[in-house]
Each structure stands twice: as C-alpha cells, then as structure tokens.
Amino acid sequence: MPVDFDFTEEQEAIRRTVRDFAETEIKPHVLEWDEAQHFPRDLFRRMGELGLMGVTFPEEFGGAGLGYIEYSITVEELARVDGSIGLSIAAHNSLCSNHIFEYGSDRQRVELVTPLARGEKLGSWALTEPAAGSDASAMRTIAAQRDGGWVINGSKNFITHGISSDVCVVMAITDRELRSRGISAFVVERGNPGFLTGRKENKLGVRASETASIIFEDCIVPGDNLIGGRGRGFVNAMQILDGGRIAIAALATGIAQGAYESALRYSKERYQFGKPIAEFEAIQFKLADMATQIDAARLLTLRAARLKDQKRAVTKEASMAKLYASEMAVKVCEEAIQVHGGYGYIKDYPPEKYWRDAKICTIGEGTSEVQRLVIARELLTN
Numbered sequence: 001m002p003v004d005f006d007f008t009e010e011q012e013a014i015r016r017t018v019r020d021f022a023e024t025e026i027k028p029h030v031l032e033w034d035e036a037q038h039f040p041r042d043l044f045r046r047m048g049e050l051g052l053m054g055v056t057f058p059e060e061f062g063g064a065g066l067g068y069i070e071y072s073i074t075v076e077e078l079a080r081v082d083g084s085i086g087l088s089i090a091a092h093n094s095l096c097s098n099h100i101f102e103y104g105s106d107r108q109r110v111e112l113v114t115p116l117a118r119g120e121k122l123g124s125w126a127l128t129e130p131a132a133g134s135d136a137s138a139m140r141t142i143a144a145q146r147d148g149g150w151v152i153n154g155s156k157n158f159i160t161h162g163i164s165s166d167v168c169v170v171m172a173i174t175d176r177e178l179r180s181r182g183i184s185a186f187v188v189e190r191g192n193p194g195f196l197t198g199r200k201e202n203k204l205g206v207r208a209s210e211t212a213s214i215i216f217e218d219c220i221v222p223g224d225n226l227i228g229g230r231g232r233g234f235v236n237a238m239q240i241l242d243g244g245r246i247a248i249a250a251l252a253t254g255i256a257q258g259a260y261e262s263a264l265r266y267s268k269e270r271y272q273f274g275k276p277i278a279e280f281e282a283i284q285f286k287l288a289d290m291a292t293q294i295d296a297a298r299l300l301t302l303r304a305a306r307l308k309d310q311k312r313a314v315t316k317e318a319s320m321a322k323l324y325a326s327e328m329a330v331k332v333c334e335e336a337i338q339v340h341g342g343y344g345y346i347k348d349y350p351p352e353k354y355w356r357d358a359k360i361c362t363i364g365e366g367t368s369e370v371q372r373l374v375i376a377r378e379l380l381t382n
Contacts, residue, residue: 077254
C-alpha cells in the first residue's frame with residue numbers, strides 16, 4: 001500500500017497559520033509568562049477565533065472540522081514556540097472537550113462542546129488524585145445519587161486549567177464494589193456550589209499552563225450531567241487518553257523542534273578557535289542525531305494520527321508515539337543546552353526552558369513506564 005509523506009496544501013496552510021500566530025502572539029511573551037507563571041486567558045479566546053480550540057470537532061459544534069493530523073500539526077507548531085500553550089491546547093481539545101463530544105448526549109454536545117470549541121469557554125479534565133496517579137482506578141472521589149441528581153465529594157490534583165476552566169469533566173466513584181467499572185464521568189460547570197479551587201502548583205516547566213487542584217464539597221449536579229452512562233467513566237477515560245497521547249507526542253516533538261532550531265542557529269553564530277562551532281564534527285554529530293530523532297518522533301505521531309482519523313484502533317501506536325517522542329524531547333533539549341555550552345544554562349537563551357518544558361511529556365497522560373505496560377499488553381494480547 002503506498003504511503004504519502006507529503007502534507008496537503010491545506011495542511012501546509014494550517015502549519016503556516018499556526019506558526020505565524022505563535023511567532024507574533026506568543027513568542028514575544030514566553031519568558032515573561034514563564035517567570036510570572038502567568039496564564040494568558042485572553043490568548044485562548046483569540047485562538048478560538050482561529051479554530052484552534054476545537055480542531056477536530058465538526059463545524060456544526062463550533063469546531064474547525066479537521067482531523068488528528070491537522071491537530072498534531074497545530075500542537076507541534078504551538079509547542080515549537082511555547083510548550084505551555086501547546087499543553088493547554090492539548091488538554092482542552094483532547095481531554096475535556098473530546099470526552100463530552102465522544103460520549104456526551106446531544107444536549108451536552110450542543111450546550112458545552114460548542115462554546116468550548118469556539119474558545120468562549122475553557123475546559124479541564126479531572127482524573128488524577130493525590131493517592132491515585134498511575135493507578136487511576138484507586139480514586140476516592142465519590143458521586144452519590146440524591147433527589148434525581150448527584151452529590152460529588154473529593155479532590156483532584158494536577159489539573160490543567162484547574163482555576164480558570166469554565167467546564168470540568170470529573171471522574172468519580174458511583175459503585176465502589178465494581179472498582180474501575182464503578183467509575184462514572186460528570187460535567188461540572190464553574191459557579192456550581194461546592195466546586196472549589198485548590199492550590200496552584202509551582203512547576204518546573206510549562207509554567208504558563210495553569211495547573212491546580214480542585215475540590216468538591218457536597219457539589220450537587222443534575223442527573224443529566226452524567227456523561228456516557230453510569231459506570232462508563234473510567235473505560236471512556238482510557239479511550240480518551242489514546243487521542244490525548246497523540247497530542248502529547250506532538251507536543252514533545254514541537255518542544256524538541258524548537259530546541260533543535262535554537263541549537264542549529266547558535267552553532268552557526270558561535271565562533272571558537274576561529275570558526276563557527278557548526279564546523280566541528282562533535283557539534284555536527286549532535287545536530288544530526290537531534291534532527292533524526294525528531295523526524296522519527298514526528299513520523300510515529302503522524303502514523304497514530306492517521307489511524308485515529310481512519311477510526312482504527314490506536315492504543316499501541318499512540319503509546320509508542322508518546323513514549324518515544326517524550327523521551328526523545330528530553331534528550332534533544334539536553335543536547336541543545338550542551339551545544340550552547342554555558343549560555344544554554346541561563347534563561348537568556350531558549351534551551352533551558354525547552355528542557356524544563358519537555359520533562360512533563362514523560363509524565364502527563366501516562367508515564368513512560370505506563371506506556372511500556374500498555375505497549376507490552378497490546379503486543380501480547382493481539
């Protein structure tokens with residue numbers, strides 16, 4: 001079967017549009033936002049006007065009506081300039097909005113996905129808890145039925161947009177004896193009594209992407225805020241993570257691309273022993289390895305994206321892309337620092353931030369260790 005490695009004219013146009021936006025609207029503020037841990041909420045409204053807040057959703061629901069290849073391009077181009085913005089776009093699109101779109105009711109799609117896809121509202125997705133990270137089924141947050149609705153009690157942590165989100169998809173136990181099959185998903189909107197914001201995290205990297213804990217104290221939600229049916233929350237969440245991991249692979253690839261481009265430029269400008277350091281074989285080998293590894297990650301990511309667009313099983317391929325791209329990004333960013341030498345270690349030069357941003361890709365939406373477990377399971381059972 002022939003394989004076409006070229007992007008279409010439309011896809012190239014999307015890349016140029018997102019790159020121009022990132023260069024003009026994001027790049028001038030990257031250091032400032034990183035230092036202040038400033039979450040640029042207004043930026044996301046402008047990205048909504050470009051269709052970046054609902055890349056894969058149909059136009060009838062306010063989206064851009066595109067596929068996962070275009071989505072991967074979008075996340076990569078944003079992350080090439082700032083991993084924080086790429087991460088926020090990924091969490092908003094892949095997790096919160098997509099969970100509602102894939103498993104929500106017609107009403108939920110119209111009333112919630114539409115403003116999310118337009119950038120009028122911001123989404124968050126709450127699975128992780130203080131005592132339930134990789135073992136997400138060990139969560140303690142409970143949703144109890146009462147008077148035709150549900151009362152949610154518990155807490156979640158490491159939630160992207162935990163403070164600023166307008167719509168949150170939260171997983172909670174509805175039947176404890178059924179373990180993972182007793183976990184359900186609910187929509188909780190900002191302003192709902194008992195939906196509280198906890199502590200904002202002071203992070204190593206992606207500091208302009210807001211991360212905080214959220215707390216539910218006798219939080220009452222209507223019965224029709226249940227998503228996908230009782231007991232389907234955990235199963236659906238794992239399915240949602242397949243698409244989310246493609247986005248994280250694109251995020252890692254974009255971060256690595258930005259670091260590589262910085263190292264390439266610097267190697268041509270930095271003179272030692274009377275010539276640019278790019279003329280030294282030691283630097284050339286680093287650049288060659290970096291470029292090769294980035295291309296390999298991009299191809300793994302696009303393969304998974306293509307399968308997703310074809311509505312085929314993608315669990316193994318998404319985990320492979322996420323695993324390789326995330327670990328590659330950390331290595332490439334570290335090599336970019338090395339190419340810069342002492343200057344790579346200070347904040348006036350880009351590599352140190354790319355390096356800090358890259359590390360989250362090996363942790364979020366399933367650690368590298370979890371990805372290896374997922375891949376091995378797929379290999380052994382299929």
